[in-house]
Amino acid sequence: MSVKVRFAPSPTGALHLGGARTALFNWLYARGQNGLFILRIEDTDKERSTKEAVNAIYDGMRWLGLDWDEEPYHQTDRLEIYRKYADELLAAGKAFRDEGAIRFKLPQGVQAVVFDLLRDKVEFESDVLDNFVILKSDGFPTYNFACVIDDHLMEITHVIRGDDHLSNTPRQLLVYEALGFKPPKFAHIPMILGADGTRLSKRHGATSVIEYEKLGYLPDAMFNYLARLGWGYKDQEIFSRDELVKKFTIKAISKNPAKFDFDKLKWLNGQYIRKALPERIIDLCLPYLTEAYGTHDFEYVSKVVRLFLDRLVLTAEIVPLAKYFFTDDYEVDPAAVEKYSAPKVLAELKARLEKVDPFTKENIEPVFKSLATDLGLKLGDIIHPCRVALTGTASSPPMYDVIEVLGKERVLNRLGAGFKPART
RNA sequence: GGCCCCAUUGUCUAACGGCUAGGACGCGACCCUCUCAAGGUCGAGAUAGGGGUUCGAUUCCCCUUGGGGCUACCA
Numbered sequence: 001m002s003v004k005v006r007f008a009p010s011p012t013g014a015l016h017l018g019g020a021r022t023a024l025f026n027w028l029y030a031r032g033q034n035g036l037f038i039l040r041i042e043d044t045d046k047e048r049s050t051k052e053a054v055n056a057i058y059d060g061m062r063w064l065g066l067d068w069d070e071e072p073y074h075q076t077d078r079l080e081i082y083r084k085y086a087d088e089l090l091a092a093g094k095a096f097r098d099e100g101a102i103r104f105k106l107p108q109g110v111q112a113v114v115f116d117l118l119r120d121k122v123e124f125e126s127d128v129l130d131n132f133v134i135l136k137s138d139g140f141p142t143y144n145f146a147c148v149i150d151d152h153l154m155e156i157t158h159v160i161r162g163d164d165h166l167s168n169t170p171r172q173l174l175v176y177e178a179l180g181f182k183p184p185k186f187a188h189i190p191m192i193l194g195a196d197g198t199r200l201s202k203r204h205g206a207t208s209v210i211e212y213e214k215l216g217y218l219p220d221a222m223f224n225y226l227a228r229l230g231w232g233y234k235d236q237e238i239f240s241r242d243e244l245v246k247k248f249t250i251k252a253i254s255k256n257p258a259k260f261d262f263d264k265l266k267w268l269n270g271q272y273i274r275k276a277l278p279e280r281i282i283d284l285c286l287p288y289l290t291e292a293y294g295t296h297d298f299e300y301v302s303k304v305v306r307l308f309l310d311r312l313v314l315t316a317e318i319v320p321l322a323k324y325f326f327t328d329d330y331e332v333d334p335a336a337v338e339k340y341s342a343p344k345v346l347a348e349l350k351a352r353l354e355k356v357d358p359f360t361k362e363n364i365e366p367v368f369k370s371l372a373t374d375l376g377l378k379l380g381d382i383i384h385p386c387r388v389a390l391t392g393t394a395s396s397p398p399m400y401d402v403i404e405v406l407g408k409e410r411v412l413n414r415l416g417a418g419f420k421p422a423r424t
Numbered sequence: 425g426g427c428c429c430c431a432u433u434g435u436c437u438a439a440c441g442g443c444u445a446g447g448a449c450g451c452g453a454c455c456c457u458c459u460c461a462a463g464g465u466c467g468a469g470a471u472a473g474g475g476g477u478u479c480g481a482u483u484c485c486c487c488u489u490g491g492g493g494c495u496a497c498c499a
Contacts, residue, residue, distance in 0.1 A: 010499045045498050101497050119429075128427050128495075136497040143499045167428055167494035190430075190492085197491065225436095228448090232437045235447040254437075256430050257492055264436065264449040274462075310462040336459095368458090383458040395460030 003035025005158050007061075007068070008147070010042045011053035014208035015060030017200060017260060018162060018192045021226045025189060026160045027066045028227065028248040035157070039072040040150060044140045049076075060209040063219050064226075065241070073154070075146050082141035085149055085179060086134055094178045100137030104145075104174065106130060112170035117158075117187040117250050124170050132171055144171045152181040160250070163188035187250050190230055190257040200260060216288070216316030218276070221269040230258045238271060270313045278306055285318040292319045293326035300325075303405045307397040324391045325406065328414075330421050332392035340394065342385035343417065345375065349382060350415035359408040361400035368400075390414050392421055 007023040009015065015023075030037035039061070043049035054074075061068070075082075086102050089095035095102050112124035134145035141149070151159060166188040176183040194204035206212060212222055224239055231254065233239070233247045273281055282305045289295050289304075304325045308318060324330040352367050372379050383399045390411060396402050403411050413419055 008499090012499080042499060048498070099497090103497090114428095116429095122428070125427060130495095133497045138497075140497085142497070147499085162493090163429065164493050165499085168499090170428095188429085193492075195435080199492080228436065230436085232447095235438065237436090237448050254430095258437090259435060261435050261449065267449055270462085308461090311460070313461095378458095380458050387459065393460085397460080399458060 001157060003030060003033040003157050004155055005030050005160060006038045006040050006156050008040040008042050009057050010045060011050060011057060012048040013053050014056040014210055016207045020060060020064060020209045021192060021229060022162055023061060023066050024226050028244055029250060031245045032248050036069045038070050039068040041072055041074045044075050044146055063210060063213055064223055065219055079139060082146055082149055089178060095134060101133050102135040103131045104134050114169045117185055118253060118255055129170060144168055145175060148172050148175040151184055156184050158185045160187045160189060163190055189253055190255060192229060193257050193259045195259055216314030217269050218272045221272040225265045225268050230254050266313050273312050278309060281305060284315040288316050288319050295326055307401055328421055330392050332421050333394060336388045336394040340384040340388045345382055346385055346389055346415050349386060350412055354412060361404040364400050364403050
């Protein structure tokens, strides 16, 4: 029998990190086994389920590149099915009515044993089981019921889900047994926790996958990071999607909960930015710059972004980093001004730069060198004050590049004695 | 409280029962260098505690401790 797995989120909010990783592990397993990966929306909680959340989940999945097979299933479209099986259990005396709801009737002497792919045999004390509700009085099935019916009908072979469901599994096994269904294989994967070791929540920062897109993360970096959270392969940290599909195995998933490490995610994102085609990063940076500075000059943006390729950790950071390229309204670091003030040198630099044409770094560099020689200064004695004058800070991409990209007009203006950035 | 799961540096992880317990993030130092990055080199840092089993436990068993989960007509 070929592999078929599912991701079964309940649409009560955006796709969060934990759900995304569960989806990811399922997807990796399906793709690696040439199997099927389906999506099932478990919307049987009338109070909390929303259409917006369903769309948010689709968006998150698409952003991560987790494509699914078949049309997504919605449990609320399948109410008659659950009802039918509930009736069947009723007729067989395996369930009973209780004030409008239908409860499963716990058989005598049941064994509560789960075989889990990660932990082998897990035994529960059988008295933890009770006559649990399978159909609510509103006619909707409960999770433990709908889930079993669907996994059976959809021919799911492996259930890979969060280990918060491990305790539910004995109950579900009872339903499989009562209905005469063959249970799938189970793999309960550990939770993702916040840095403080408690359940991940908004308190820990961005928890929905789609927020990371806005923050400037690349989907491949997130994909890679999530895959490495609770799973490892030798000493390797960076994997392409194809490599992950090839190397992923269920048994290599670790059993202990993992804390989400934002620093490591950022580092990985930087790695992916450096690895990406510059054009891709430029495309990703453009909308941020357009929004912040109203620029639509693709050629100019392209030149600017290329200067920051080694400095970006998040694409959104281009906005503050490159501010002085887009406006005269940038902040000036008083400490830098204090440390590198040299008005006379800059006046002479300005005079010499005025004659440079074309205004390219190849032509600019000799100006600095000869000025240093003529004034008996070190190159740094000119470059540092120049940097502060042009950027307002003591750190920037290489000076000659900055000067060329900034352009003659801006450079001469900022080197002028009267120039003060609007922000000062 | 009851039941279940889990336990290697601060974090993510690697280690057929057998190397000096490896790698990565972060941290520190150094190199490179016009600054900041990027890149490179080096360094500090772990088997939770206690009992067993074994010639030998990170690894197997038990207890304790700690963390997490479930305990709904939520999933």
